[in-house]
Amino acid sequence: MSDWTLHPDRALPADPATRPVAREIYETTRDLPIVSMHGHVDVAAFADDTPFGDPAQLFVVPDHYLTRMLVSQGTPLPALGVGPEGAPGLEKDPRAIWRRFCEGWKHFRGTPTRYWIEHELVEIFGITRRPSAETADAIYDQLAERLEDPAFRPRALLDEFRIEVIATTDPAWSDLAQHQRLAQELKGLDGTGTPGSARVLPTFRPDPLLHPARPGWRDDVARLATASGIEIGGYAAYLDALRERRRAFVAAGGTATDHGHLSADTTPLPDDVAAELFARALARGEVTAEENAAFSGHMLFQMAAMSCEDGLVMQLHPGVLRDHDPERFATFGPDKGYDIPVVTEYANGLRPVLNAFGHAENFRMIAFTVDEDVYSRELAPLAGVYPALRLGAPWWFLDEPDAMRRFREAATGTAGFSNTSGFVDDTRAFCSIPARHDLNRRVDAGFLARLVVEHRLELDEAVDTAADLAYHLPKKAYAPPSA
Amino acid sequence: MSDWTLHPDRALPADPATRPVAREIYETTRDLPIVSMHGHVDVAAFADDTPFGDPAQLFVVPDHYLTRMLVSQGTPLPALGVGPEGAPGLEKDPRAIWRRFCEGWKHFRGTPTRYWIEHELVEIFGITRRPSAETADAIYDQLAERLEDPAFRPRALLDEFRIEVIATTDPAWSDLAQHQRLAQELKGLDGTGTPGSARVLPTFRPDPLLHPARPGWRDDVARLATASGIEIGGYAAYLDALRERRRAFVAAGGTATDHGHLSADTTPLPDDVAAELFARALARGEVTAEENAAFSGHMLFQMAAMSCEDGLVMQLHPGVLRDHDPERFATFGPDKGYDIPVVTEYANGLRPVLNAFGHAENFRMIAFTVDEDVYSRELAPLAGVYPALRLGAPWWFLDEPDAMRRFREAATGTAGFSNTSGFVDDTRAFCSIPARHDLNRRVDAGFLARLVVEHRLELDEAVDTAADLAYHLPKKAYAPPSA
Amino acid sequence: MSDWTLHPDRALPADPATRPVAREIYETTRDLPIVSMHGHVDVAAFADDTPFGDPAQLFVVPDHYLTRMLVSQGTPLPALGVGPEGAPGLEKDPRAIWRRFCEGWKHFRGTPTRYWIEHELVEIFGITRRPSAETADAIYDQLAERLEDPAFRPRALLDEFRIEVIATTDPAWSDLAQHQRLAQELKGLDGTGTPGSARVLPTFRPDPLLHPARPGWRDDVARLATASGIEIGGYAAYLDALRERRRAFVAAGGTATDHGHLSADTTPLPDDVAAELFARALARGEVTAEENAAFSGHMLFQMAAMSCEDGLVMQLHPGVLRDHDPERFATFGPDKGYDIPVVTEYANGLRPVLNAFGHAENFRMIAFTVDEDVYSRELAPLAGVYPALRLGAPWWFLDEPDAMRRFREAATGTAGFSNTSGFVDDTRAFCSIPARHDLNRRVDAGFLARLVVEHRLELDEAVDTAADLAYHLPKKAYAPPSA
Incomplete structure (x- = not known):
């Protein structure tokens, strides 16, 4: 590819x-x-x-267009970092949240979320690999680095x-x-x-x-x-x-x-x-x-x-x-x-x-x-x-x-x-x-x-x-x- | 053009x-x-x-498809010659009415009114200029001349x-x-x-x-x-x-x-x-x-x-x-x-x-x-x-x-x-x-x-x-x- | 053709x-x-x-997508073999029913019934002529022959x-x-x-x-x-x-x-x-x-x-x-x-x-x-x-x-x-x-x-x-x- x-x-x-x-x-x-x-x-x-925080906070947690799609495919909201303090299964690790999103990338085919995020990742953040289970960590690192830059x-x-x-x-x-x-x-x-x-x-x-x-x-x-x-x-x-x-x-x-x-x-x-x-x-x-x-x-x-x-x-x-x-x-x-x-x-x-x-x-x-x-x-x-x-x-x-x-x-x-x-x-x-x-x-x-x-x-x-x-x-x- | x-x-x-x-x-x-x-x-x-009368009477005044569009853009009906005798601002000059229509030509883009009137002006009346503030009078004259012809x-x-x-x-x-x-x-x-x-x-x-x-x-x-x-x-x-x-x-x-x-x-x-x-x-x-x-x-x-x-x-x-x-x-x-x-x-x-x-x-x-x-x-x-x-x-x-x-x-x-x-x-x-x-x-x-x-x-x-x-x-x- | x-x-x-x-x-x-x-x-x-019976029983009589279209064009249901025993005009001859369908073929243009039946006739039954008043009987015979084959x-x-x-x-x-x-x-x-x-x-x-x-x-x-x-x-x-x-x-x-x-x-x-x-x-x-x-x-x-x-x-x-x-x-x-x-x-x-x-x-x-x-x-x-x-x-x-x-x-x-x-x-x-x-x-x-x-x-x-x-x-x- x-x-x-x-x-x-x-x-x-x-x-x-x-x-x-x-x-x-x-x-x-x-x-x-x-x-x-x-x-x-x-x-x-x-x-x-x-600053925008980590990739999960920027792209996943607050975007209900995005989280609802993963919910519809069986991922509970807390696993995406969404929920009140103490909610069962509330994920705290932004990298784990980001990985879940990348693993579910397929489900966004044909949706505007896919289109927007693709634009953001490529155009704003210079990502050159499609999200997937395999690429999740590398993309995370690249994003996290960019987000420390005052230009972002x-x-x-x-x-x-x-x-x-x-x-x-x-x-x-x-x-x-x-x-x-x-x-x-x-x-x-x-x-x-x-x-x-x-x-x-x-x-x-x-x-x-x-x-x-x-x-x-x-x-x-x-x-x-x-x-x-x-x-x-x-x-x-x-x-x-x-x-x-x-x-x-x-x-x-x-x-x-x-x-x-x-x-x-x-x-x-x-x-x-x-x-x-x-x-x-x-x-x-x-x-x-x-x-x-x-x-x-x-x-x-x-x-x-x-x-x-x-x-x-x-x-x-x-x-x-x-x-x-x-x-x-x-x-x-x-x-x-x-x-x-x-x-x-x-x-x-x-x-x-x-x-x-x-x-x-x-x-x-x-x-x-x-x-x-x-x-x-x-x-x-x-x-x-x-x-x-x-x-x-x-x-x-x-x-x-x-x-x-x-x-x-x-x-x-x-x-x-x-x-x-x-x-x-x-x-x-x-x-x-x-x-x-x-x-x-x-x-x-x-x-x-x-x-x-x-x-x-x-x-x-x-x-x-x-x-x-x-x-x-x-x-x-x-x-x-x-x- | x-x-x-x-x-x-x-x-x-x-x-x-x-x-x-x-x-x-x-x-x-x-x-x-x-x-x-x-x-x-x-x-x-x-x-x-x-005979069909003047261009304003033929194309503008009785056509509520057309007048409503100009109304929606802020032209009151009387300014288009529509209204009871004595209505405030009732325009009597057909040339002025025609001019207002031509000035608003842009607002008809993509509408059937635009398509029909274009067809009528070109095909039936032989007009060769697009309606606009600049062309309004010349088109008016050409139409008025045609409308006197018994063939119309x-x-x-x-x-x-x-x-x-x-x-x-x-x-x-x-x-x-x-x-x-x-x-x-x-x-x-x-x-x-x-x-x-x-x-x-x-x-x-x-x-x-x-x-x-x-x-x-x-x-x-x-x-x-x-x-x-x-x-x-x-x-x-x-x-x-x-x-x-x-x-x-x-x-x-x-x-x-x-x-x-x-x-x-x-x-x-x-x-x-x-x-x-x-x-x-x-x-x-x-x-x-x-x-x-x-x-x-x-x-x-x-x-x-x-x-x-x-x-x-x-x-x-x-x-x-x-x-x-x-x-x-x-x-x-x-x-x-x-x-x-x-x-x-x-x-x-x-x-x-x-x-x-x-x-x-x-x-x-x-x-x-x-x-x-x-x-x-x-x-x-x-x-x-x-x-x-x-x-x-x-x-x-x-x-x-x-x-x-x-x-x-x-x-x-x-x-x-x-x-x-x-x-x-x-x-x-x-x-x-x-x-x-x-x-x-x-x-x-x-x-x-x-x-x-x-x-x-x-x-x-x-x-x-x-x-x-x-x-x-x-x-x-x-x-x-x-x- | x-x-x-x-x-x-x-x-x-x-x-x-x-x-x-x-x-x-x-x-x-x-x-x-x-x-x-x-x-x-x-x-x-x-x-x-x-076995599927005759062509009328296979294609026409039980398919209400199809019969309704002929009804809408003036053919009563009994003329298509649909109705209780003794219904006035109840057609018993499958060949006559099939012929009525072929005569009405035009009315199915643009409908999925047309698309599906065309597929079935050509792909499954090897028919090579379009249904019409003229071709109805020949198609009927060809279908009837196929339907006797155990492969069908x-x-x-x-x-x-x-x-x-x-x-x-x-x-x-x-x-x-x-x-x-x-x-x-x-x-x-x-x-x-x-x-x-x-x-x-x-x-x-x-x-x-x-x-x-x-x-x-x-x-x-x-x-x-x-x-x-x-x-x-x-x-x-x-x-x-x-x-x-x-x-x-x-x-x-x-x-x-x-x-x-x-x-x-x-x-x-x-x-x-x-x-x-x-x-x-x-x-x-x-x-x-x-x-x-x-x-x-x-x-x-x-x-x-x-x-x-x-x-x-x-x-x-x-x-x-x-x-x-x-x-x-x-x-x-x-x-x-x-x-x-x-x-x-x-x-x-x-x-x-x-x-x-x-x-x-x-x-x-x-x-x-x-x-x-x-x-x-x-x-x-x-x-x-x-x-x-x-x-x-x-x-x-x-x-x-x-x-x-x-x-x-x-x-x-x-x-x-x-x-x-x-x-x-x-x-x-x-x-x-x-x-x-x-x-x-x-x-x-x-x-x-x-x-x-x-x-x-x-x-x-x-x-x-x-x-x-x-x-x-x-x-x-x-x-x-x-x-």
Whole structure:
């Protein structure tokens, strides 16, 4: 077997008439800076510029895309270093964890995890052997050596990866001190920016506060009160506190909110009903599942109304049944691969918000889905008429080559390109960001190339559109709407 | 940039092994006459042979596919000349409207609107420059000049487009005088037909009459009474009046009915329940939303029963949530781009009609969908067994190259080709008809060519099937079933 | 027209860059033995080694894929020899039935029936002319002659087709005597096996027993009692009897159960509720539709619990509305083409079983669907994390080239290959088995080849995966889980 390399044409269309055109289009976007407006890298990584630790901590333990696949093939989470202190079989040896991953490499065939990690290992870390039981230790040593090099610290990689701007996701009660410090300390990409303009942006994520039936909700409301400096005695103060925190996020460079609800329902309740429900929840915690759902839908409407005031772009990621296995959740916590998409309805769900604010100058919503049917049936038609709505990039399980292609095939006829958000990576694995953006640029180049070869688009239009999708549309989608 | 032309291979498959076969198949259907059995061109256009007016009136103002896209990018409807007299910002200058469209040309990339209009501009009107801010005025002038030429009037274009027969959509109370006049005045295609045989056919569309909760329902029932000459004092007379009007449509050459309900439900009510509900609605207008839905489903069943009597082919287009934005609806009226598809169930919904009439010799239903999932899951299996059911062509948002291909890929394995309706254009934009049929012939040729190249079909079979899809199947599907 | 032959590249990708790679991969799986772990060939065919009868009996009369297509085009079932004795128009002449099929050959274009029968006629029976009105009689004669040859008896074909193992589907009360006899009499493939190890395996199918509202349920419970030797006075004995019969299936070589429920719901009832419901159903047959649904979901949970005890792999095939036309059902019985897929929910439905047993060492479930949306949305995410779950092959209407490809495209990114069952043919038409497996090997080779050409997989990995999909995964999926 020859050396392990990344083929320059990888993820471009197989068809020999389309590939050269795709390559030509891709060449024009390959080196564009990365705009990463929706992600889950911890801001502390940048604030403290912490080294990434060992290979297992970098690639395996925190990546639930990856660990779930090994779990599905019979490896318990603790054997991968995942689990609370004292969990039976909890592996402490990073080399053993890394070896288990390499032994299971076969199971990742055809998955984006395989594609991303291959890119990372070869392109970032210079690995030249495929992972396997035989090569695991050698690769481990090579990675461990690289990780000691200061060039592989987060801030250095931010430049190396050509990341112009990156958003983090932060609880509504975050003090944003790290973002403020970063705004002072970080230069822009290529040193051309000036410190003071935000390169690492916070994103306002109020989910826990909007679901009064969630365990710990009252504690979170208390955190909100502390962070906002507003005593929360009732519903009006709660809204004020949220409003205040949104202002703080705007001040810290934030441009968006993020909402991960089970459904896309945005129906407002009458104010007095919402106030009574809130008061009851706060006082005695008595909220039914139905009330919880109704209140969270109501609050999405309120968030949209506040966006009209403060210009924060509203991101909606509905349709995921979180923590499908309660026993694993109890032991291992959230984000362990047990989040399962469900049928999601948007046409009626988004109607209240779109009717109220869908033509407002200062409102923008970006709607994501993990229910693919919705692209052609509901989201493309909605984004194709309401000025406030943008159709988000293929999200989560759909962030892989074939699903990205299906997205463009399903949405473009009705929504065109201009009504989509451009690429959004949605990752907590910092080192996968270049791989993810590069992959998307390749797939979009392939889609555009087919339109060119089928004489449905001119080449110059395709090149222009490719730059939009890779760079200009995400910048525009996440900028304050009326800016 | 060179001249703007239509590439002879446009919309044929990119793959170099398939394209030549697709071209060969397409060549055999390219010049077949057009059979346009479902459309929304106003009969008056033909009856009065009215010139098309200015370029904005021809291409922009009435085309809600087109205006919605510009709305989604921030251009208000009135700026496109759409809106009631006195609407703020209502543009009166057709040249300004045309310019706005040309400036937004980029946003149509990848959409069928772009494909159709390109075809129309180049092929019908001889335009050789791409629309843009710079070219807008020159194109406008060229179009305006052409539109004064009598060769660009509707009747002349009917021949020029090689339209053998075209159906319009008409309210149940239409007096059909224009259709009768046309039957006298119009020759068949190429002059081979004789006046007297209908070339412009009416289609019976009773939707407003079947929804007693709709505002204006009682006025419409009064119109039905007048048109039928039957006094409608109750449910029995209402059915008689509908029956009478259907007879008039048959006499005027009509071969089909058209039904655009929210759901595909066809459950009949007991006669006395239906009669009571009708009487109450007529007397006092008191009908709940649930009763309205139940009555409209009941009436679909009655329409099917009447089709068994008079042979009118029943077209069903369910699953669209009309007028999603009530404020725009109040200001601008229906058909402004705010109709959004929703999940649609057919297996249970069509069951009453298919159980009762699905094997009746004189019954045929053509079912359309804008919910793509339904093709492989429900509609292909149903059309693949019930002799009365044909699966309609990809409709509305799905009438574009990639969705057409997905339709054949999803439906053919289970329903074959013979259980589909062949192409149906469903347009109100007369000049787009040749573009739409041509596009479909190209896409179907591409699908068939792939089957040939994959040795799943012989070339002679593919050529025979292509002619079926383009010409013979629509003629057969819309002919009286037992003829 | 030249002789009718099977092209060596049939069903391989059209694209000229991918096809040679696909061919290379396919060559490595083409001659692998067939593992047919889910099918509906009658065990008697092997036990008695009965000749197949005439061409109409072999190809037309029992194949509801085929007859439904001719029904949809206007041929009544009796004209195809289907119907009870005395049914009006019941055709008795096999040659006339065969002729009708040949006359309708055109309607099968693009369907898997066409593909399979073409394979069977050419490859197994040496037919060299396409079916048509003109060739019908000559083909009939040729087939009839072949069918008299002992080389065309079931046992001979089992070797000829290189079937290593085949599962039948058997009622819970089957005495399994034929399976036991076969275990004594049949050698393994190529004579290498020894009699005594099962080559024809029973599959435990308890559906009728799990639906207390079904007509005949009490008779079936009586059959269960007789077969198990356990008097069924109540719910506990009923469970014991089921347990006993499962043991008998294991003893006869069975490795799996099969469950064809309307929904995927697996919610257990409290034991006393289930017991009361069972007792009432047994005593007086009073069970509502809701209770029937609840009890059948409850019993799926019980079946899963029993699988944890006895290791039988649990196959679930939900989501089909059986016998859509009650009048045809009354006249012609089940399995006549009137089974229609409906929307099917898995994420919540399977939750009780997966929460309880999804990580159990001795449990495995294989979940199938005829609702394609579920692949990417629900089943791939579930199979991608729960070790007990495997995603079944495209089933029924989806067992055709384009749907097989869509399955891999939709599921692989999230579930990879290792979490799928490998190919399962699900046929009652014995002679179609080689065609079906061959077709799947071609389509999977095509999918893998594209990954190779797109540099998302190395060729050696693709070859290894192809063998997994064709042979190793089905063997592994249907082996006792903890073996």
